[in-house]
Amino acid sequence: MNNHSMTRRLLIGLMTSITLIWLIATVMGLSVMEEEYDETFDSSLQETAERLVPLVVDDLFRKEEIVAPQQLQAARPDEEGEYLTYQVRDKTGKVLIHSHDAPPTPFPAPLQGGFWSDDTHRYYTATGVSNTIFVQVADAFANRREALSETGLALFLPIFALLPLGLALSWVITRRALAPVDDLGLEIEAKDSGNMELLKTDALPLELLPIAGSVNVLLQRLRNALEAEREFTANSAHELRTPIAGALAQTQLLINELGQGPGKRRAGQIETSLVKLNHLAEKLLQLSRAQAGVGVSEKPVDLIPVLRVLIDEFHHSGQDEDRLICRCAPNARLHGHYNADAFAIALRNLIENALIHGDPDAPVEVSLKADGSISVVNGGPVYTPDELAKLTGRFQRGHTTATGSGLGLSIATRFLEQMHATLTLASPASGRDDGFEAVVRFPHQD
Incomplete structure (x- = not known):
């Protein structure tokens, strides 16, 4: 229709x-x-x-x-007839x-x-x-x-002259009368999981009050459902971290005590499963923070130092430190009302994805450009546009045999949306025949 x-x-x-x-x-x-x-x-x-x-x-x-x-x-004399x-x-x-x-x-x-x-x-x-x-x-x-015809023309002609004026006046009056409808639509459109505040109904016309009331009831139900989901996710992740950490430590001690044999191999498999479970719990904690809408801050923050600290952490982690290459344009600016923790979590997930799921023999390049955009490029197979579109969903994984939860890109996308930034995925990477590229673009930097 x-x-x-x-x-x-x-x-x-x-x-x-x-x-x-x-x-x-x-x-x-x-x-x-x-x-x-x-x-x-x-x-x-x-x-x-x-x-x-x-x-x-x-x-x-x-x-x-x-x-x-x-x-x-x-x-x-006037030659007119009688x-x-x-x-x-x-x-x-x-x-x-x-x-x-x-x-x-x-x-x-x-x-x-x-x-x-x-x-x-x-x-x-x-x-x-x-x-x-x-x-x-x-x-x-x-x-x-x-x-009679002259009188009729005197009555008919004004309507053709007044129609454009009447149309213009009617349009102005109608637009002003329907302005509250547009305002209500824009306010409803702005609602998402990060903004579930009830609609203000003080200045609404009587005709729109039932609509606003119904939307507020729906928003309240959604907010309750989302808060329950976030609370469950956060509590579950917190509750899991302590026993997982304890079980992982005991398993590692057991591995050290066991001699070579089937028992040590099985203990190693348990350790691997516990590491995966600990990683999943960490991602669930990040997801709960992303759903809480903490991407912005009241005070402006310079994110370039945060980027440098994050790269240093990867370099000192002892894992693939030689593969990670960072380039920053000398005149680059990345400054705004952003939450530093949200930015760090989003970028950490992008870099971890590149290191874990990219070609292990190819470097991972993190570039901060002069316009404030950040690109993360890794080697690997080429993805189709349909496959790229699915990667930002929850628990979605690409062409990889590496371990992972399938939540990294979803968490990064949610945080970046809250920061009013966009995440663009491309494959092959720019200037290459293969690989994967994630580009983060922030609002214009003055």
Whole structure:
């Protein structure tokens, strides 16, 4: 199903409704106005005819001889046609006098008082001198349609001019009205295992309170579940470390006391299993710290000394110290609100993975570049993009026969995300045909 925009749907519905209401109101107004126009024009037609009767009768009686038909009025100087035309007829229907735009031939209206209409005109007939003189005034329907159409345009045109303005105002009002929805969405989006604080509902509209309340209930349940999981992981790891360390020490003493034979080999296998279990307990402790969201600190920290101390620890550990090579750009900066322990744990896991799972005959290169990024490169087989994507999951292992828990990259990724850094995995490594490369990029260093 395609997602849709609430704002666009609301604007379309709102503008469509306004337009339809305007059009309906205009049509209804024009219908009422047409009736009023007809009454007004008919009244004007009747009044004109009745006013002409005494004038025409007086004029006829003043003249000794009438040359019929007589055109009474000259053409208008503005060359516009007459709205009303008239004829004066006798009882036989003969046209005695007619206006300038009236035809010399008789109107089709009958010689009887009142209104009469044909397809093109509306007529009113007024009588005088005992129904021997008839004054007929005609009004073309085109005049009425013209007046109605001009009125309709005056009502219709503003909506086309106001639609863009209405759309802009509606968009602004809608965006402001829906701003709390966007703010709520951004606040929900910011929630993760490191930020499970309840949503603030003081400034939310009433319509959003049920949504925020439901989200807060869900956040509370998730927080309780995560806290229980972290507490269990940390407590389990702590509880395991002491007996594992004791069992490992006793096993090592037993190995020293036993002579060569099957018993010593079995004791060696027990030692190996205890070392694996101790390593797993250590990783579980690191994972519990990663889930607690301790990647940032209130005060800015310079991480370059932390990197150097970490490299020195590897060099003095007595294991593969010759394989680890560290290069730092002289102008490199790595400074920000980062937790030094979180950075050390994340980088330690990356370096341990490179040393343990990389080609034992190839060096491991740790490089701090001028832009503050750190790359860890080791030799080894090439991974496909799908295989690389799976490596950051929990208990995921690559092409290796070495011991491990499959948690190192997952722990490093979690810590780096909390530090707003990104971990990019590449295979083959940059500038090589084989190997594995992990690149850590921190936010821009000023």
